[in-house]
Amino acid sequence: MxxxxxxxxxxxxxxxxxxxxxxxxxxxxxxxxxxxxxxxxxxxxxxxxxxxxxxxxxxxxxxxxDNDDPQPTTEDxxxxxxxxxxxxxxxxxxxxxxxxxxVSPYVSPSQALEGGDNRSQGEFESFDDLPETDDEEIYVTGYQWEWQATYAGANVTTEDAIVIPADENVTIWLTSDDVIHSLFVPDLGVKQDAFPGRYTRARTVAYEPGRYDAVCAEFCGAGHSRMDAEVVVVESETYDRWLQENEGNVTTAPNPG
Structure with missing residues (x-):
């Protein structure tokens, strides 16, 4: 006992x-x-x-x-x-x-599209087909076995690093150059598939500057296990200054400091 x-x-x-x-x-x-x-x-x-x-x-x-004479439960x-x-x-x-x-626009990003555009994820078939948003927009392409990010309006490109401003609505438009990939950032709660020839949307507001691990969560070939990246969250002023200083260049992520 x-x-x-x-x-x-x-x-x-x-x-x-x-x-x-x-x-x-x-x-x-x-x-x-x-x-x-x-x-x-x-x-x-x-x-x-x-x-x-x-x-x-x-x-x-x-x-x-040790009940030698069990009885069925009486009706109640x-x-x-x-x-x-x-x-x-x-x-x-x-x-x-x-x-x-x-139904949150951060978990189901199509809920936040303007003009009542409620198309399902993956129905945007070209860059020109993407709806307008009021968010800071970043275009991320997955390919075997890396991630490439391009920043709207600044013509800045990063490899295996996605830079976003803190405390701002951010939309990440995802696509793929080859097979299906999936961007997964566990600490930020972001997970979205990237399809060849289509665009899907991930949306977030990150609170704390820092570096957050990102991986591909969809098996995509022999190099899948090494298809990782960083999401670098920086203050808004740092983000704007970094874009201005690197316009037109392939560059590295700034220090979240």
Whole structure:
């Protein structure tokens, strides 16, 4: 009996520690904030339910482990209605929480297009077909096995580095020169596929200047594992000055300092 109590105590302590630790890492972008917020909401519901089910399982295992004459559970309409209603409420909560994030213009960027242009991702077939936005726009091309970024209006190009200003709406238009790639920036919560001959949109607002790892998340050939890059977030003044100083050049990313 002592070992069972110890197991239950350890389980409760572990779940409590996990609950207390959630939310301690500050989100680095609007995207990451939305995704983390949804994750925490679901955790706060899922963990108590998990603990409740496990405690009932332990209770049943201890109480009935030596029962030589088990009997079926008696009918209890009130209990059945209660757990059915509780399940429906939980599923409704999960659905509404997920929907509120999925309709965000940072998670579903087509929601933010001007003029009611709600075409699905990947339906922009040429550079001239891209809709106008009020964001800072960057054009990123994936190819085996690198990323190339071009900055609108400045004719500046970087290789395996994407420079964006902090605290500004940024649109990244993605395309591919060969096969399907996928730009994934875990710390910023950005993930979008790049298709040959089409343009897709990723949108974000990054909060903190710094360097963030970016990788290709779609298997694209023998060099897939080394197709990585950096997203360099800098202050707006630094970004504007860097564009002016390097106009017309292939250059390196500035120091986020």
């Amino acid at each position: 002592g070992s069972r109590r110890t197991t239950v105590t350890l389980l409760v302590s572990a779940l409590s520690s996990l609950l207390a630790s959630t939310g301690t890492v500050v989100a680095q972008s609007t995207n990451r904030e939305l995704i983390d917020g949804l994750e925490y909401q679901l955790l706060y519901v899922a963990l108590p339910l998990t603990l409740f089910v496990l405690l009932i399982l332990v209770y049943a295992a201890v109480k009935f482990h 309409p009130a209990l059945e209605i209660t757990w059915t209603a509780a399940t429906a409420i939980i599923l409704l909560f999960v659905g509404l929480s997920g929907y509120s994030v999925l």
